[in-house]
Amino acid sequence: SQQGEEDPQALSIQEGENATMNCSYKTSINNLQWYRQNSGRGLVHLILIRSNEREKHSGRLRVTLDTSKKSSSLLITASRAADTASYFCAHNYGQNFVFGPGTRLSVLP
Amino acid sequence: EAGVAQSPRYKIIEKRQSVAFWCNPISGHATLYWYQQILGQGPKLLIQFQNNGVVDDSQLPKDRFSAERLKGVDSTLKIQPAKLEDSAVYLCASSLARGGAKTPMQYFGPGTRLTVL
Numbered sequence: 245s246q247q248g249e250e251d252p253q254a255l256s257i258q259e260g261e262n263a264t265m266n267c268s269y270k271t272s273i274n275n276l277q278w279y280r281q282n283s284g285r286g287l288v289h290l291i292l293i294r295s296n297e298r299e300k301h302s303g304r305l306r307v308t309l310d311t312s313k314k315s316s317s318l319l320i321t322a323s324r325a326a327d328t329a330s331y332f333c334a335h336n337y338g339q340n341f342v343f344g345p346g347t348r349l350s351v352l353p
Numbered sequence: 354e355a356g357v358a359q360s361p362r363y364k365i366i367e368k369r370q371s372v373a374f375w376c377n378p379i380s381g382h383a384t385l386y387w388y389q390q391i392l393g394q395g396p397k398l399l400i401q402f403q404n405n406g407v408v409d410d411s412q413l414p415k416d417r418f419s420a421e422r423l424k425g426v427d428s429t430l431k432i433q434p435a436k437l438e439d440s441a442v443y444l445c446a447s448s449l450a451r452g453g454a455k456t457p458m459q460y461f462g463p464g465t466r467l468t469v470l
Binding site: 279284285287288289292332334341343344345346 | 357386396398458459460461462464
């Protein structure tokens with residue numbers, strides 16, 4: 245299987261705290277993307293980082309990529325209750341996407 | 354811009370029955386994907402279409418699953434006969450271009466939650 249891993253599997257924090265999720269993958273990649281999935285909904289694209297990039301920001305999101313370690317991290321700063329969701333990383337393998345198992349984030353008010 | 358539409362949203366069937374799901378991608382999106390997402394797991398790609406041709410169906414259980422995308426727009430995914438382990442959310446996604454080096458952003462529909470009893 246080309247599926248990577250994500251950790252932690254679940255994360256519970258207080259509103260206002262930062263949340264960090266990690267993703268590892270097994271193959272060489274062209275880019276890596278992070279998606280959010282609210283309960284019972286489809287996935288929403290958050291951010292894409294290319295293999296020649298090391299860090300990328302989008303609002304309260306910061307993504308890093310370390311291709312030597314085949315890993316990426318997603319940092320959500322100043323979390324809000326509305327950030328409660330599952331977060332998935334996805335990397336391209338050949339023509340296709342491979343999604344990790346996800347991290348379930350709970351932000352408590 | 355209208356998003357990816359899927360129907361039905363929920364379906365409950367008994368094992369060995371047949372079921373079909375429908376997807377209407379975002380207008381102008383050439384690539385369409387069907388994913389299976391089992392509870393607690395990430396989505397797994399079942400099949401990818403580029404216009405009305407199949408790009409990859411390597412993970413599609415072809416003995417019971419079939420999919421088509423006539424006219425390169427709407428798509429249907431069918432399971433016949435269903436097994437208990439097919440219980441999952443079936444997600445449809447579309448993107449402007451093909452995957453590969455410039456793997457594009459995918460837009461997902463809300464999914465169809467299938468329960469097989």
